[in-house]
Amino acid sequence: MPDPKLPGLQQLQHVVVLMMENRSFDHMLGALKSINPAIDGLDGTETNPDSTGVPVTVSRTAEYQSQLDPDPDHHFPAVDLQIFGGVTSAQNPRRTPNMQGFVKSYFNQQRSVQHSHLIMNYFPPEKLPVLTTLAKEYAVFNRWFSSIPGPTLCNRAFAHYGTSFGQVSMDVFYWNKQFKSIYERLNEAGHSTRLYYFDEASSSLEVVNLLKNQPALFGTFQDFLDACSSNKLPEYSFIEPNYTDHDSPDGMGELIASDQHPDHDIRAGEQFIADVYNAIRNNPKLWPNTALLIVYDEHGGIYDHVPPPACTPDAPFVAQPSATGTPDPFYFDRLGIRVPAVLVSPWIARGSVINEVFEHASIPATITNYFLGNYAQRSKRELAANTFLGYLNQSTIRPGDQCPRFQND
Amino acid sequence: MEVIHVPPPSKEAFHKGRPMSDLIKAQIKHFKHVEEKLSPRERESIPQHRITTENEAAQYITAMTRLLRSDVDEKPAKPNLTPITVKKSAPRAAARGFAIAASEAPIKPRKQSKTKSSRKKK
Numbered sequence A: 001m002p003d004p005k006l007p008g009l010q011q012l013q014h015v016v017v018l019m020m021e022n023r024s025f026d027h028m029l030g031a032l033k034s035i036n037p038a039i040d041g042l043d044g045t046e047t048n049p050d051s052t053g054v055p056v057t058v059s060r061t062a063e064y065q066s067q068l069d070p071d072p073d074h075h076f077p078a079v080d081l082q083i084f085g086g087v088t089s090a091q092n093p094r095r096t097p098n099m100q101g102f103v104k105s106y107f108n109q110q111r112s113v114q115h116s117h118l119i120m121n122y123f124p125p126e127k128l129p130v131l132t133t134l135a136k137e138y139a140v141f142n143r144w145f146s147s148i149p150g151p152t153l154c155n156r157a158f159a160h161y162g163t164s165f166g167q168v169s170m171d172v173f174y175w176n177k178q179f180k181s182i183y184e185r186l187n188e189a190g191h192s193t194r195l196y197y198f199d200e201a202s203s204s205l206e207v208v209n210l211l212k213n214q215p216a217l218f219g220t221f222q223d224f225l226d227a228c229s230s231n232k233l234p235e236y237s238f239i240e241p242n243y244t245d246h247d248s249p250d251g252m253g254e255l256i257a258s259d260q261h262p263d264h265d266i267r268a269g270e271q272f273i274a275d276v277y278n279a280i281r282n283n284p285k286l287w288p289n290t291a292l293l294i295v296y297d298e299h300g301g302i303y304d305h306v307p308p309p310a311c312t313p314d315a316p317f318v319a320q321p322s323a324t325g326t327p328d329p330f331y332f333d334r335l336g337i338r339v340p341a342v343l344v345s346p347w348i349a350r351g352s353v354i355n356e357v358f359e360h361a362s363i364p365a366t367i368t369n370y371f372l373g374n375y376a377q378r379s380k381r382e383l384a385a386n387t388f389l390g391y392l393n394q395s396t397i398r399p400g401d402q403c404p405r406f407q408n409d
Numbered sequence B: 001m002e003v004i005h006v007p008p009p010s011k012e013a014f015h016k017g018r019p020m021s022d023l024i025k026a027q028i029k030h031f032k033h034v035e036e037k038l039s040p041r042e043r044e045s046i047p048q049h050r051i052t053t054e055n056e057a058a059q060y061i062t063a064m065t066r067l068l069r070s071d072v073d074e075k076p077a078k079p080n081l082t083p084i085t086v087k088k089s090a091p092r093a094a095a096r097g098f099a100i101a102a103s104e105a106p107i108k109p110r111k112q113s114k115t116k117s118s119r120k121k122k
Helices: A007-012 A025-034 A076-082 A102-110 A111-120 A129-137 A151-159 A182-188 A207-213 A221-230 A266-281 A362-371 A380-384 B021-034 B052-066
Strands: A014-020 A047-049 A054-056 A139-141 A195-199 A218-220 A235-240 A290-294 A341-344 A352-354 A407-409 B005-006
Touching: A007 A014, A007 A195, A007 A207, A014 A266, A014 A352, A014 A362, A025 A129, A025 A407, A047 A102, A054 A111, A054 A341, A129 A266, A129 A341, A129 A407, A139 A380, A151 A221, A151 A362, A151 B021, A182 A195, A182 A235, A182 A362, A195 A221, A207 B021, A207 B052, A218 A221, A221 A235, A221 A266, A266 A290, A266 A407, A362 A380
Parallel strands: A014 A235, A014 A290, A139 A352, A195 A218, A195 A235, A407 B005
Antiparallel strands: A047 A054, A139 A341, A290 A341
């Protein structure tokens, strides 16, 4: 538990989480190592063998769009290959993660050796002015891992429930729901909370349980902006980006996807992150008492060099081989691949680098601990997860002219 | 500290005819799971068009979201303002994908007030 006497926590009233889509830490933030060696990014020599055995070196040549089509595989068997380099547990029961299977995995989709090399590309910081500026100016997590070495929906479930209820795929239907979502917990205790999806046409990925059963929990991104400007922001907000290019439901325009899921244009996501940040940053009644976490749900099949660590098993849940698509069951005892995560607050020292291990169960763990205190009915993984508000640890608030501002062109 | 300018996506980036990703297919699958539990009368308002592209998915998702939130939204939803807009892109070849339903039933847009100019088609 963080020290509640910290001035930043004494003032804290709101926490906002923005969860983006499918990019790895090294892909987005790996280049920052050349600026701040404390950031565990890339030194430019990391390699992966391609399908012919030739080492492919990481490259600062990631493009905003067009390189990651088809969408790199990030279902459980593919991520297993990416992490273990193609060594199966049958070949070596004591295999260890070596992060050597990304190029092989991408090759499997198109059988193109040349195209498979693109999975090693990463962005120079100047191409991502919003995310890299926030990472440099506030706190960047060196060890925030996705919760499962698998796809989006089971990973997002950890952000909502602290568990995926034993599921490792996109089929998260909550037939074995033992733990309440963070939103239900807060509502029952009289706290305010909202999930903000972008618009009706993009909607939420939390369909089968929350949107179906508790539609009043939701709002649009415009509702979020209105809540910020009218000083009616809930205590806890979770924001979903726009997942598709689509005609506006009101027939008045066209809206581009802002989730940064391959192969959507990264710049739209950068502007969306700036919109969220600006809505808080530019309101003097919100800025001193709001913490913003920007985090990605999973790595999207894109290269990262840090092996995911073992973790507390999420007992009693076990995914059988029929679900994992591999010869082995999965006990939820290993985290997924590392993702970008940045914590923003004027109570954070410039250039903070956090080395503790985090995962998405850290989100409900943090919100529950801060707003509700002791709460027993939580998953094993959530109970073991680190919380992040203790990093609002400065004794004085940073002056406004030391906090960046963004303008979308 | 100087204001940092954030570049917009290119005009060519917008492609509403892009085939759905696995993520959107899963989202549609979940909405279909919910739709199956609706009453026949409720289902009448849900379009049953072929869904292969992002925009086709968005049309179906709009209808389902409105229905699920109809008890919450007593007034029409506010327009969703955002500066992230692009001009219409040149038509591209129709995307190939799996068909969730075969008939054509375009969704009727909900009446809403006019939005800021940043949202209008340019």
